[in-house]
Amino acid sequence: MSDTQKPWNSPMPEPQFNLMRRILAAPSPVGLEAAMTYGVLKPHFEGFAPASWQLHQFKGHAGVVLDTHPGRDDLFKVMIIGHADKIRMQVRSIGEDGKIWINSDSFLPNVVIGHEVTLFSEDPEAPGSYRRIQGGTVEALGAIHFSEPAQRNGDKGIKKEQLYLELQIHGENKKQQVENLGVRPGDSILLDRPIRHGFSPDTFYGAYLDNGLGCFVTAEVARLIAEAGGTEQVRVMFAIASYEEIGRFGSRVLAGELEPDAIIAVDVNHDYVAAPGIGDRRMQPLEMGKGFTMSVGAIASEQLNRIIETTARKHDIPMQRDIVGVDTGTDGMAGVLAAVDCVATSIGFPIRNMHTISETGYTRDVLAAIHAITQTVQALDALPDPHREFLDHHPRLDQAGPLAHRGGDKPEKTVK
Structure with missing residues (x-):
């Protein structure tokens, strides 16, 4: 070949x-x-x-x-x-202001901020049936204007407890609006990033x-x-x-x-x-x-x-x-x-x-x-x-033999 x-x-x-x-x-x-x-x-x-x-x-x-x-x-x-x-994120709790607080699982908290996700929610009225909710992003601070000076210069990072899902909920009874969607603690959240060809030849990237x-x-x-x-x-x-x-x-x-x-x-x-x-x-x-x-x-x-x-x-x-x-x-x-x-x-x-x-x-x-x-x-x-x-045929180190040469005898040989 x-x-x-x-x-x-x-x-x-x-x-x-x-x-x-x-x-x-x-x-x-x-x-x-x-x-x-x-x-x-x-x-x-x-x-x-x-x-x-x-x-x-x-x-x-x-x-x-x-x-x-x-x-x-x-x-x-x-x-x-x-x-x-x-690995996935999960709904932890729902705040009165409509924030969906989430666990980050095996993600570093800072790598998911601002990224679009899909929330997979089990229908409370039909256990075993799932719906998808798209259009949300993972957030932690809301804006740089609300961050501490140490976070702005990189001395302090984002804690996993600060992460929440932003579904742009507004108006009255924000928590009730989220609950009306059927969102419940334990629901799974996945990043929206399909696999694409990379810039360099034969590479690819995504989540x-x-x-x-x-x-x-x-x-x-x-x-x-x-x-x-x-x-x-x-x-x-x-x-x-x-x-x-x-x-x-x-x-x-x-x-x-x-x-x-x-x-x-x-x-x-x-x-x-x-x-x-x-x-x-x-x-x-x-x-x-x-x-x-x-x-x-x-x-x-x-x-x-x-x-x-x-x-x-x-x-x-x-x-x-x-x-x-x-x-x-x-x-x-x-x-x-x-x-x-x-x-x-x-x-x-x-x-x-x-x-x-x-x-x-x-x-x-x-x-x-x-x-x-x-x-x-x-x-x-x-x-x-x-x-x-x-x-x-288990290896027997007691049967190992001595080297027949010194390393300098084979300078062209590279051991990987």
């Missing part, structure tokens, strides 16, 4: 970009993920999945799993996980790349595996989880129910090189535009990582190593949290401005992740016995 034929070396085709945009656009705040899982991904899966594949659905949450070999517990089971839940991108990658791997004729020795479970943003709870349930032998979580990562004020902390130099990332450390399996890295090198797919310490910070932890014996790792792609309205990514990094995972699944399927591969 020439460089020009490698998808990760080319711009993302517009139909594929539009699929990514539709997945990312689905309003799926924590606990209400079905807009993405049932509204977009379920019909998408049904559009290409062979008749023998099965879609698992769950009672306690809106996660879904597309299964290539339902019931075949004898096969080596690989679960690839993206999470559909988005909630975390983690519709992981769901998009998981879905594209499923499509590619289906188009390649499926697998023989490996049962692949393409999982779209819930509740990741509040503790990786949804993927823990999926792992507990389906007991995979291997987990590959797919989630966004940080561009540490571009992050302001981070370079001097000596973080790993992950960078947008340099390929997908692979977690090293925490519960990440060195055996699984070896197969991923070997596969990426074989196909010249650009890869970066991510050091994760004691916790991957992703659904890669699902197996150990669910007390399931499995190998696991986490695959990502560096983005900028995470948990803001202007998250930014690079399509070729996303394509690199899609094809690296696809090729890894196929490499696992080609093993003589995938089960014994991981049972018998």
Whole structure:
């Protein structure tokens, strides 16, 4: 395959970009993920999945799993996980002056001020039926004229308790007007910022790349595996989880129910090189535009990582190593949290401005992740016995050999 034929070396085709945009656009705040899982991904899966594949659905949450070999517990089971839940704001209380006081969840308070949002309100007269209220903005001070001097010069920030939703309510009985709309504490609020092509080639930006991108990658791997004729020795479970943003709870349930032998979580990562004020902390130099990332450390399996890295090198797919310490910070932890014996790792792609309205990514990094995972699944399927591969080949540091050269002997070699 020439460089020009490698998808990760080319711009993302517009139909594929539009699929990514539709997945990312689905309003799926924590606990209400079905807009993405049932509204977009379920019909998408049904559009290409062979008749023998099965879609698992769950009672306690809106996660879904597309299964290539339902019931075949004898096969080596690989679960690839993206999470559909988005961070959101929530209504906290309604003031007499019509202000809708809100919780900021995992947003920094200052990054949401002035931005347009949609409030999703459950109809008090018809529980389970939801309406959308648009035209509001998130505010905190009202105007610079009402701010303290320390806030004007940047010495003092905005507190999360100061945030409210401005619906331009005026006249008499302002609180009653809001309550007449059916707005109640607990209602979810999402930022209105669709995904757009960026200025720089092959970039894109908008809200909630975390983690519709992981769901998009998981879905594209499923499509590619289906188009390649499926697998023989490996049962692949393409999982779209819930509740990741509040503790990786949804993927823990999926792992507990389906007991995979291997987990590959797919989630966004940080561009540490571009992050302001981070370079001097000596973080790993992950960078947008340099390929997908692979977690090293925490519960990440060195055996699984070896197969991923070997596969990426074989196909010249650009890869970066991510050091994760004691916790991957992703659904890669699902197996150990669910007390399931499995190998696991986490695959990502560096983005900028995470948990803001202007998250930014690079399509070729996303394509690199899609094809690296696809090729890894196929490499696992080609093993003589995938089960014994991981049972018998744990790394042995007591068998480590001495270096046969000094570092200065290979000055041209760069270790990534």
